[in-house]
Amino acid sequence: MLRIEGVHTFYGAIEALKGVDLHVEEGEIVAMIGANGAGKSTLLMTICGVTPARRGQIVFDSNDITAERTDNIVRRGIACSPEGRRIFPRMSVLENLRMGALTSDPARYDDNLATVFELFPRLKEREGQRGGTLSGGEQQMLAIGRALMSEPTLLLLDEPSLGLAPLVVKQIFEAIHRINSQRRMTVLLVEQNAHHALRLAHRGYVMVTGQITMTGTGRELLENPEVKAAYLEGGHA
Amino acid sequence: MSTSTVEAARPGLEAVLKELCLTALAGLALTVPLVAYETIDAAGGLQLASRWGSTIFIVVMLVLGRFGIILLRTPGRESWVAIGGGIAAAIGVLDLFRDGMTHLLGIISWPAITPTYTLSFLTGVGGAILAIRAIVQVSRRNSSTTKADRDARAEAIGDQVRKLVKVFAAIAVVFALTLPFLPFSNRYVIDVATLIVTYVMLGWGLNIIVGYAGLLDLGFVAFYAVGAYSYALAAQHLGISFWLALPFAGLLAASFGLILGFPVLRLRGDYFAIVTLGFGEIVRIVLINWYDVTNGPDGISGIPRPDFFGLASMTRNGSDGLPPFHEYFGLEYSSEHRIIFLYYLIVAMAALVALFTVRIRKLPIGRAWEALREDDIACASLGINRTTIKLAAFGISAAWGGFAGAFFATRQGFISPESFTFIESAIILAIVVMGGMGSLVGIAIAALLLIGLPEVFRDLAEYRMVAFGAGLVMIMIWRPRGLLSHREPSVLLANRPPPGPGRPSTRPVAAAGEAAE
Incomplete structure (x- = not known):
């Protein structure tokens, strides 16, 4: 579904991605784990076209999207829930969701809204409240819900557990699991919380300073002694 | 504030005297160099004149004010402060309007207590603030509210x-x-009202860029100028009537908006503001220097008045083959017809902007503007083409500025680059910010206050700008997000009533609020 080959991304002279290869197949949850500054978020932004790749190729549904504009990439069916949630604080929950639906068919707006409310009943309760007054977990739900409103076929999630209490993290990951199993949504997830991410994911990649160093199924990586030492011990949440 | 604050130890006489002396010294240190001497033009050059009266008055007032503040620290003495402050406020106000009242009411002037108008104003404001503080303090202590x-x-x-x-x-x-048609309205009232509505329209126009798209535009007056000059030049050289030139002026201003929009698309925040500021100045300087076309600093005069929708002329004897307005409608001639017509013209134009704004807020592009203001990056990740919507905001905002400019030109009959200085941009921006960005009603109220009050207080002459500044500061203290900062949501669930009173619109952010459930 998504194939990335030899992608290099630069911030000025700094090379953030040094030749990344990965693929995501339909119906999978793929987790990308790595330390701070490894280039995980850059990878998602490169896929979305916010920081375009200087070399390499990104192919989505057999279309080359390497040099496309972000809004066209979203129209092709990739939705992104950016790092730090980035909901619209002064807009109501409903307005935030409405913003996600700009690129989808207005006729299916009601259905999509019902789907999101079914997935996150909490959002329906808070429907008229301003986004900025939600709790961290609710904001994350809103960010995911907003991304789903564009009817994507591939959902990109950047650190959905960032700054959330352990119990809330669990809820969010359960919701991602349901999106994948019930809605057959393909998910590419970037996480520092390796334990949760790898348990949820079908496959995983480990990124270190702009390169992929390891790959395997979620279980394989969870049991890999190197991964354990670097990302799981102590960081267990 | 709780009622049971431990009664502060009553400061000793010595401490009070020490504080008052310090105040007097600080007052002297500040006022002697600034106030005590002034240079005046006299035969044979500059001479120094002393103003010890004012200086001593200021120091006495400072000490009295300080004494009031000290009294406020001891509970139970508020009434003294309230009375003293009230007296000072009354003296200030009475002195301030002394001349006006003498003229208006025919009362014989009384001797002023305060030496100058500035000091009358400051005494009044200072006294009022002290009195209000005292009253607020008492009422807070008496009510046991938390x-x-x-x-x-x-x-x-x-x-x-x-x-x-x-x-x-x-x-x-x-x-x-x-x-x-109201009884008190006369030519002056309608003129001021026309001015206010012009600024309401400008505020609503700028609101699209600043209030909705969240881009700080410091050069809005450029579009106003483009609109004014395009109508003036079109009328003068091509003989185009106002009604034909109006859309033309709007379009030209809109295209200037797009021209400015392109280079600044990549900029954000401060950088964006600086470039728009520069653009405003460029337009003004071009107008001054391009003498062959714009007539430079001399401006363009004799700009024709609009006719009555091509049916009648608004002049006394008719023009361009059109009958005069009063003959066309069989009325007595009155010079007020034209003033009233212009007033209704700008009201109609402002209403058009208001309707457009209310409508577009609920369309995808209006939502996209607000989203852009809230979070630029989230916008991109939702598939919004930021380039297009920023340009649209610029173009539409500029078009409204251009319409207002054309109206300004036809109303004044004379325009010059002096009408389009940075201060105009600043005032329009202040109206938008004071009103509460994005709130149409708030902006209208702010325009009424910022444009109307300086007119009302013409008696204060140059000190009205001091009052203007004080007003701005007060709004920023008490309403930091603007007069009406509430934002109505643009989407509501179909089967649910809008949020009613008593429903909390703010809720403390609880990071782990879910943990309880």
């Missing part, structure tokens, strides 16, 4: 205000429509 209670009450008042805003808006519209 801060939470007061917040809740403020919230409830806010809900009431929100409901009243609609009523108020309706009354304002009726008032605006009937104004020329």
